[in-house]
Amino acid sequence: MTYSLALPLRAGLLLLTLVGTAAALLTRQPIYWLPGLALIIGQIAELVRYLNRQNRELTDFLDSLRYHDFSTNLNAANAPASVRQARQLLNDINRTFARLTQEKEAQHLYLQNVLALVNTGILSYEETSQDVRWMNESLKRLLQIPYVKTLDGLKKRNEPLYQALTTLRPGENRVVRINGRAVLLSATAFTEAESRSRLVAFQPVEEALDENEAQAYQKILRVLTHEIMNSVAPIVSLADTLQQRLQAKNASIDDVEAGIGVMKKRSEGLLQFAQTYRNLSKLSAASFQPVGVLNLFEGVLTLLDPTFAQRGIEPDVILPDIDLTIQADPVLIEQVLINLLTNALDALRNVDQPELRLSGFRQDDGRAVMQVADNGQGIPEAMLEDIFVPFFTTKKHGSGIGLSLSRQIMHLHRGHIQVESTKGRGSLFTLTFPG
Numbered sequence: 001m002t003y004s005l006a007l008p009l010r011a012g013l014l015l016l017t018l019v020g021t022a023a024a025l026l027t028r029q030p031i032y033w034l035p036g037l038a039l040i041i042g043q044i045a046e047l048v049r050y051l052n053r054q055n056r057e058l059t060d061f062l063d064s065l066r067y068h069d070f071s072t073n074l075n076a077a078n079a080p081a082s083v084r085q086a087r088q089l090l091n092d093i094n095r096t097f098a099r100l101t102q103e104k105e106a107q108h109l110y111l112q113n114v115l116a117l118v119n120t121g122i123l124s125y126e127e128t129s130q131d132v133r134w135m136n137e138s139l140k141r142l143l144q145i146p147y148v149k150t151l152d153g154l155k156k157r158n159e160p161l162y163q164a165l166t167t168l169r170p171g172e173n174r175v176v177r178i179n180g181r182a183v184l185l186s187a188t189a190f191t192e193a194e195s196r197s198r199l200v201a202f203q204p205v206e207e208a209l210d211e212n213e214a215q216a217y218q219k220i221l222r223v224l225t226h227e228i229m230n231s232v233a234p235i236v237s238l239a240d241t242l243q244q245r246l247q248a249k250n251a252s253i254d255d256v257e258a259g260i261g262v263m264k265k266r267s268e269g270l271l272q273f274a275q276t277y278r279n280l281s282k283l284s285a286a287s288f289q290p291v292g293v294l295n296l297f298e299g300v301l302t303l304l305d306p307t308f309a310q311r312g313i314e315p316d317v318i319l320p321d322i323d324l325t326i327q328a329d330p331v332l333i334e335q336v337l338i339n340l341l342t343n344a345l346d347a348l349r350n351v352d353q354p355e356l357r358l359s360g361f362r363q364d365d366g367r368a369v370m371q372v373a374d375n376g377q378g379i380p381e382a383m384l385e386d387i388f389v390p391f392f393t394t395k396k397h398g399s400g401i402g403l404s405l406s407r408q409i410m411h412l413h414r415g416h417i418q419v420e421s422t423k424g425r426g427s428l429f430t431l432t433f434p435g
Helices: 003-027 030-066 081-117 137-143 151-157 159-167 205-248 253-277 293-311 330-347 402-412
Strands: 121-126 132-135 173-178 181-192 195-204 289-292 316-318 325-328 356-362 368-374 416-422 426-433
Touching (some): 030 081, 205 253, 293 330, 293 356, 293 368, 325 330, 330 402, 330 426
Antiparallel strands (some): 121 195, 173 181, 181 195, 289 325, 356 368, 368 426
């Protein structure tokens, strides 16, 4: 019998019994009304039991939720319309709690697996009781213990470590010795439910230093290799051109002397560059002097002339004031121009009518400006903010060093480098020097 019929039927039978018993009372014969009275008491007791059973069902459901048992559901299909919606909502809440609990358990398991794989030791403990809640395998290997229940277990094995852990504040770092190894401790605190926990990371200092040192060496080698190759390649090309002209006996002494002079100058510049690069952040590392912009342009154009000839490109030089000078280190600025021109040559590949312009002028505010422009492939707008980031490159075989280093050199000169580019129409790089 459904809930919607059971309650009205019990109420109707009770009403009929009350009416019948009242009629029997009029006869004043106990034999007629005593059975009716007993029947009324029994029906009331059954109605109370029935109602309590419905309340117990709801109570058991809510009690299951409290203990994270989501297997219980209320019968909503056979419930009366007045409570059917409420039961459906409670069942939806039950399913939502079940789903959230499963997701939480999955995330907790995932986090445990991740922390178990990292090389950094991780320790979690409750601040007040100092009960250890979790420690990963890396920490167990570092401490050479299988597990500890409380920090007191660590106190017996390593008193300095225990003192460091109990006095380490969130956000603070401290170095301790563990089994003869220097270890960096880093702590953070978090609150969950009614307790406050502490999370401590154990990072062996030697490993961290070795890793950072290796990365630093790799970056330096990549930078130096990139810049050296940018200069050596045109030197080799120029030397090959001179050799071919000599073999063909159509090279004048002046051509040979000019070519050798350019190669010698650039070779010396490479040596000075290698000595200066490590101190780019120090102003004293550069040799500042008045430098003629025309001399800079002639030097890099002569160096790259064989490449221009091979590609069929004739650079356009615009220099209204041939006496324009800047206060700079000529070797470093020459390196910037080589980087920009090399990038421009790459951008002009597969361009039917390649155009390359090198210009210099002085602005109204007294600052000197040099520009390298091309009508090449251009740079996507989304990448313009990233091209000066170290090791970011759009080239298939690029290293992402040249523009980053060029920006460092311009910062060293208290100037700046800017780029304007349109995809498919070309790029314009501007070097601005203080007046």
